[in-house]
Amino acid sequence: MQFRDLKKQYQVLKPRMDEAIRQVLEASNYISGKQVTELENSLAECVGVKHCISCANGTDALTLALMVWGIGEGDAVFVPDFTFFASAETVAYEGATPVFTDILEDTFNMNPDSLERAVQAVQAEGKLIPKVIVTVDLFGLPADYDRIRAIADKYGMYILEDAAQGFGGTYHGKRAGSFGDISTTSFFPAKPLGCYGDGGAVFTDNDEWAEILRSYRIHGKGSDKYDNVRIGMNSRLDTIQAAILQVKLDAFQEYELADVDVIAAKYAEGLRGHVQIPEIPNGLGSGWAQYSILLKDEAERDAVQSYLKENGVPTMIYYPRGMHQQTAFAGCNLYGETFAVTEDICRRILALPLSPYLTEEDQQKVIRLICEKTGANA
Numbered sequence: 001m002q003f004r005d006l007k008k009q010y011q012v013l014k015p016r017m018d019e020a021i022r023q024v025l026e027a028s029n030y031i032s033g034k035q036v037t038e039l040e041n042s043l044a045e046c047v048g049v050k051h052c053i054s055c056a057n058g059t060d061a062l063t064l065a066l067m068v069w070g071i072g073e074g075d076a077v078f079v080p081d082f083t084f085f086a087s088a089e090t091v092a093y094e095g096a097t098p099v100f101t102d103i104l105e106d107t108f109n110m111n112p113d114s115l116e117r118a119v120q121a122v123q124a125e126g127k128l129i130p131k132v133i134v135t136v137d138l139f140g141l142p143a144d145y146d147r148i149r150a151i152a153d154k155y156g157m158y159i160l161e162d163a164a165q166g167f168g169g170t171y172h173g174k175r176a177g178s179f180g181d182i183s184t185t186s187f188f189p190a191k192p193l194g195c196y197g198d199g200g201a202v203f204t205d206n207d208e209w210a211e212i213l214r215s216y217r218i219h220g221k222g223s224d225k226y227d228n229v230r231i232g233m234n235s236r237l238d239t240i241q242a243a244i245l246q247v248k249l250d251a252f253q254e255y256e257l258a259d260v261d262v263i264a265a266k267y268a269e270g271l272r273g274h275v276q277i278p279e280i281p282n283g284l285g286s287g288w289a290q291y292s293i294l295l296k297d298e299a300e301r302d303a304v305q306s307y308l309k310e311n312g313v314p315t316m317i318y319y320p321r322g323m324h325q326q327t328a329f330a331g332c333n334l335y336g337e338t339f340a341v342t343e344d345i346c347r348r349i350l351a352l353p354l355s356p357y358l359t360e361e362d363q364q365k366v367i368r369l370i371c372e373k374t375g376a377n378a
């Protein structure tokens with residue numbers, strides 16, 4: 001059994017995929033081919049924003065957004081403690097200070113109360129200026145945008161939506177990638193929409209920022225390639241990856257998102273009452289980047305993981321520690337916040353095999369094994 005079945009996906013998409021790749025090879029337009037612009041248009045339309053600017057990966061996408069706003073030394077950027085390292089790393093890389101917030105136990109997303117306390121603590125200290133809130137749509141589920149937008153407005157901050165895992169998620173009819181003043185995503189192969197290598201994109205409705213983003217991603221280019229008007233980076237999406245993504249985006253919209261939602265519902269049906277399952281708040285939809293359950297405690301989590309492994313079922317722990325527990329952030333100012341929920345969840349969480357191609361048989365096996373093991377421990 002695969003944790004995320006990319007082989008099966010390729011087998012299903014093979015005729016379309018091979019043809020799309022062949023066309024790029026024939027044209028030999030490996031950088032900035034027409035497929036890149038076509039994909040950007042498809043993605044912007046799918047997400048419901050004016051501009052999509054593709055780039056080399058999801059980490060660069062976050063960096064590009066921070067560059068557009070000139071975020072750097074003296075700026076505070078609020079990041080949920082429970083996320084992939086890049087959400088906070090990019091902030092520190094730009095010279096700004098990441099300030100961590102705890103999360104909510106039911107959604108694993110940023111806790112708006114913790115956020116507001118942290119903003120007030122930063123203001124009270126008077127050394128940093130609160131500038132940006134990085135919201136992460138963890139495991140595919142959009143964050144609490146009603147409350148976070150209100151806090152952003154109240155304190156005059158931007159929202160940078162890290163939708164690296166959020167693609168396909170919805171919030172009251174709107175799509176992930178449209179909730180930030182700037183939003184970003186990643187096309188790392190294991191993400192909900194992944195390519196066959198690294199890739200990423202930035203989304204915004206702001207014309208001026210879109211133009212600057214397009215410049216920054218190609219060496220700060222001006223009117224042409226050899227006119228450089230700002231210090232930028234080399235962060236393009238390869239034509240071949242754009243062609244691959246167009247095939248995958250079609251499948252994603254045609255059936256993958258619907259299929260993975262059905263599979264998530266089957267997990268819920270089979271596991272409810274045995275373990276704590278992810279519940280999706282009313283009006284929201286998850287893109288199901290992960291299906292993560294919570295066990296009673298660390299001992300039970302580790303026992304279930306070992307039992308599944310012995311029986312050929314791969315699982316993952318996203319994430320074993322919070323940002324404030326990362327060596328790279330040792331000694332950073334926590335502004336009086338505690339991270340009790342993050343720390344507790346790190347000990348109890350377990351991500352199960354999930355993809356639109358997970359078979360009924362394999363899924364029933366996963367459910368049966370978990371029920372067996374947790375039942376024996378009860």
Ligand SMILES: *Cc1c(COP(=O)(O)O)cnc(C)c1O
Nearest residue numbers: 057058059084086087164186188
């Ligand atoms: C994967 C991920 C990133 C980074 O994306 P890359 O394409 O690997 O650079 C950033 N934030 C989150 C939440 C992610 O899951």
